[in-house]
Amino acid sequence: MNTPLRRIVQWSSTLKISTLSRFHKQQQCRSMATAKEAAPRSTIHVLGSGSLGLLMASSIRRSNPTNPSAVTVLLRPHHKERVLSPRELRKVFRQPQGAGFVPPPQSIIVALQPYSNQIKSANIQLIDLSAQLIGDESTSDQPYTEIKTLLLTTKAQDAVAAVQSVLPLMDKKASRIIVLSNGALAIQEHLASIVHPSTSIVLASTYHGAHRGINEQELARLQLSDSQRQYLYPLVHAGLGYTYVEKGHDDVVQILEEAGLRPCALPINEMKLMLWKKLAANCVINPLTAIFKCRNGALLITYQIETAWKTLITTNKANKKEIPWETCQDLMADVIKEVSTIALAETRHMTDIDVDELSPERIHLFVQAVISETAANHSSMLQDIFAGRRGTEIDFLNGYIQDIGKSKHGIQTPANSFLCSQVNQLLQTNNSNVNIL
Known part of the structure; x- marks a missing residue:
């Protein structure tokens, strides 16, 4: 990590900007959750086998060693070779399990x-997760439990198709989809048109950090053979945060509490307020880190970003495209102003929230705090670009601001539209060999 970024990471530990008095509310909600009597429980199904989905599932499983059906991960067919039966599990991983393990x-x-x-x-722990293959004709006759509670943790661009693939498995009497993916506000609108009327869509958000880049030296301590390693899904719980769930789902809050995921139930309007601010942070961080091939914290290192910005301006001029923002800071400010304008238009009917939280000034402070707190991270969009994936979450972030601004409010959002076009251009080029700032 370069020296300026190291300073940003060190500084981030001193910069604490609260949203909705987040930490005070967390303590209050946690005490409320633990005071409630245990609610009836059903299996939690997790859709999305990326870092977030595996973190949620692993945490729930660790807190339920004698109840393997507490959580089930839904997997696409290409995971089939890594799914083990109890007999195969004993054969491949011979080490004894804890007392009461099932x-x-x-x-x-x-x-x-x-x-x-x-x-x-x-120390690294091996966690066995109940798994169910979906979307494969060869597995259509396997026994399954109807889905009552679905944690949606996929990439935003995959969310609707992923949910469509499990609709036949959803409980028709009553079920719920808890949306933890980025772009939850946009995803909620898309899902509302495809789910059964008895299925409720629940907004949620988490500030835990996780990634798949486990330390090889730490992994070596397990003394696993190559044949054992091929089955592993490596996962690092890199950042301890909080998980927010729309109020009215006490059983889920309690499960997440026991799993150490520090949940808090928020009234729906406060939940939306938080998601608008998180959307603003994603609209700045994700596209800019993808465009400049940088870690999040580099966005606070002005000279590096402005040098890269000048290069971008020169490239666009060569292609006869004018960029109206003199500096990258000007662009960031306009992105935030546009998100603030749309957010205020969308929440104008809410009377029980502090709309000042959605002012450009407050959102700007929030975005800076998120950048500093995640300074060493590679954004999900940057990872998508480097991995050569065909799509990114841009349509559910900046694209969402662009679309509802124009279609619902007649508001132009040129800064967010510009970032959409720049990211979509990146998808047409080879980005695998570019160094990160």
Whole structure:
């Protein structure tokens, strides 16, 4: 990590900007959740096998060692070779399990490095997760449990298709989809048109950080063979945050509390307020880090970003395209102003929230705080670009601001539209060999 970015990471530990008095509310909500009597529970199904989905599922499974059906991960057919029966699990992983351990009928193995606030990393744990293959004709006759509670953790651009693939498995009497993906506000609108009337769509958000880049030296301590390693889903719980769920789902809050995911139930309007601010942060961080091939914290290193910005202006001029923003900071300010304008238009009917939270000034402070707190991270959009994926979440972030601004409010959003076009251009080029700032 370069020296300026290291300073940003160090500084981030001192910059604490609260949203909705987040930490105070968290303490209040946690005490309320633990005081409630246990609610009836059903299996939690997790749709999305990326870092967030595996973190949610692994955390719930760790808190339920004797109940393998507490959580089930839904997987696409290409995971089939890594799904193990109890017999295969015993054959491949011979080490003894903890007292009272009960294996699931089918499982995948997550090599989880739990969060640690110490210099020394936490020891890696092998977690067996109940797994169910979906979308494969060869597995259509396998037994399954109807989905009552679905945690949606996919990429935003994959969310609607992913949910469509499991609609036949949803409980027709009563079910719910808890949307934890980026772009939850846009996803909610899309899902509302395809789900059964008895299915409720629940807004949620998490500030936990996770990634798949587990330390090889730490993994070596497990002394696993190559044949064992091929089954592993490596996962690092890199950042301890909070998880917010729309109020009215106490059983889910309690499950997340027991799993150590620090949940808080928020009234729907406060939930939307938080999601608008998170959307603003994503509209700045994701496209700009993808365009400049940089970690999040580099956006606070002005000279690096402005140098890259001048290069971008020169390139566009060569292609006879004028950029109206003299500096990248000007562009960022306009992105935030546009999100603020649309957010205020969308929430104008809400009487029980502090609309000042959606002012450009407050949102700007929030975005800066998020950048500093995630300074060392590679944004999900940057990862998509480097991986050569065919799409990104841009349509559910800046594209969402552009679309509802024009269609619902007659408001032009040139800064967000510009970032959409720049990211879509990136998808047409080879980005695999570009160095990160």
